[in-house]
Amino acid sequence: MPTTRTQVGIVGAGPAGLMLGQLLHLADIDSVIVEDRSEEYVIERVRAGVLEQGTVDLMRSTGVGDRLEREGMRHDGIYLRFNDDRHRINMAALTGGRAITIYGQNEVVKDLIGARQASGRPLYFEVSDVSVLDLETEAPRVRFVQGEERHELVCDFIAGCDGSHGVCRPSIPASRVRMYERGYPFAWLGILADAPPASDEIVYSLSERGFALFSMRSTTITRLYLQCAPDENLDAWSDDRIWAELMARLRTTDGWAPNVGPILQKAVAPMRSFVVEPMRYGRLFLAGDAAHIVPPTGAKGLNLAMADVRRLADALQDFFKRGTQHKLDDYSDRGLKRTWRAQRFSWWMTSMLHKQEGDNPFDYRRQLAELDYLVSSQAAMTSLAENYTGTPFD
Numbered sequence: 001m002p003t004t005r006t007q008v009g010i011v012g013a014g015p016a017g018l019m020l021g022q023l024l025h026l027a028d029i030d031s032v033i034v035e036d037r038s039e040e041y042v043i044e045r046v047r048a049g050v051l052e053q054g055t056v057d058l059m060r061s062t063g064v065g066d067r068l069e070r071e072g073m074r075h076d077g078i079y080l081r082f083n084d085d086r087h088r089i090n091m092a093a094l095t096g097g098r099a100i101t102i103y104g105q106n107e108v109v110k111d112l113i114g115a116r117q118a119s120g121r122p123l124y125f126e127v128s129d130v131s132v133l134d135l136e137t138e139a140p141r142v143r144f145v146q147g148e149e150r151h152e153l154v155c156d157f158i159a160g161c162d163g164s165h166g167v168c169r170p171s172i173p174a175s176r177v178r179m180y181e182r183g184y185p186f187a188w189l190g191i192l193a194d195a196p197p198a199s200d201e202i203v204y205s206l207s208e209r210g211f212a213l214f215s216m217r218s219t220t221i222t223r224l225y226l227q228c229a230p231d232e233n234l235d236a237w238s239d240d241r242i243w244a245e246l247m248a249r250l251r252t253t254d255g256w257a258p259n260v261g262p263i264l265q266k267a268v269a270p271m272r273s274f275v276v277e278p279m280r281y282g283r284l285f286l287a288g289d290a291a292h293i294v295p296p297t298g299a300k301g302l303n304l305a306m307a308d309v310r311r312l313a314d315a316l317q318d319f320f321k322r323g324t325q326h327k328l329d330d331y332s333d334r335g336l337k338r339t340w341r342a343q344r345f346s347w348w349m350t351s352m353l354h355k356q357e358g359d360n361p362f363d364y365r366r367q368l369a370e371l372d373y374l375v376s377s378q379a380a381m382t383s384l385a386e387n388y389t390g391t392p393f394d
């Protein structure tokens, strides 16, 4: 079996794995990235769209921010819609200038793949039978099959950036980790529509029919979501039905409503919360969705993944350049602190804005009272703005 030596074996070419590869490249640390999907699949996968300031700063400082600079849409505020009206929260004014930027996750991935290819460092797509071994030793290994051939990477460290269904986390003995998990009794039906966004900023809506979200990808593409059942059958949702439901949940009394256009893509995304503690086993370090999943309402998943790899790259750099381990030893504790804060915020946003089965009119009125308090209290708005724009990456 051909064997290759590398300092860091990275499993998964999502935002976490690719950004880690870029950070290590800039620090002159070599890595090999293995990904089981094709390049086209990874680039076309439509997912998140909200970048915190910390993610934007990281993209810029690692030389992958040019297109983001040109095409990213900076938003100083968001709207909360309830009782048929929209209320703006001016996040920048409440946080000393922090904002979010709309730029599709698939664009982030495309830019990072471009940088990886320009670096000449290895990134293998469409590998299969990936496994990680000898994690408690100083020479952990990644095995995989490419084409018909088996390969082995002998590494100093392995980064498990392979998402929530990857192989890295399940390779840790169950007795050495603890999982914390929570399901939600609903999912999101998301669409991309060929229609110019009708609002400059995102709109989160609570309605008696359930949650809806208005977002965008560019000046010509609108992104919309609506709360649905976890086992929702997409075939039951004609384009007309989707638009009727979105209109009913988003329209406001002043006549605002999303612009309608051809639906380019639709999918149902399930929702769950999940944290694994610790985020490390021996020389395997978990980052991004491999270590934690948040419900999308707080728009934190991609940003948490970026904060993880920034911390991990910094710790690996200290190890390789200075021979110190304390940042590697702190990696999990510091990450878990950020993760639990994001879990709390995402859970709070989710419960404030979704309709739960078994809710009665009391619950709806309580949610309205919470939203009403939120948009009329400077303290409450500041708390939302601080969490939504994200605390600086450390």
Ligand code: FAD
Pocket (backbone or CB within 6 Å): 011, 012, 013, 014, 015, 016, 017, 034, 035, 036, 037, 042, 046, 047, 048, 049, 050, 105, 130, 161, 162, 163, 164, 165, 166, 167, 268, 269, 270, 287, 288, 289, 290, 296, 298, 299, 300, 301, 302, 303, 305
């Ligand atoms: P991923 O992006 O999942 O990347 C992991 C990579 O590892 C993938 O490319 C995968 O193909 C690869 N991989 C998996 N197994 C293996 C293996 N055995 N060997 C090699 N490679 C492997 N967040 C939001 O904030 N807003 C949203 O609207 C939103 N929508 C989402 C919709 C869906 C359907 C999903 C799944 C997630 C969504 N998220 C959303 C979350 C956000 O997209 C993730 O938090 C983000 O992708 C995390 O990046 P990551 O690199 O950790 O994981």
Ligand code: DHB
Pocket (backbone or CB within 6 Å): 047, 048, 049, 050, 202, 213, 215, 216, 223, 296, 297, 298, 299
């Ligand atoms: C988008 C996704 C989210 O999860 C969110 O909370 C806000 C916006 C988006 O895809 O644009």
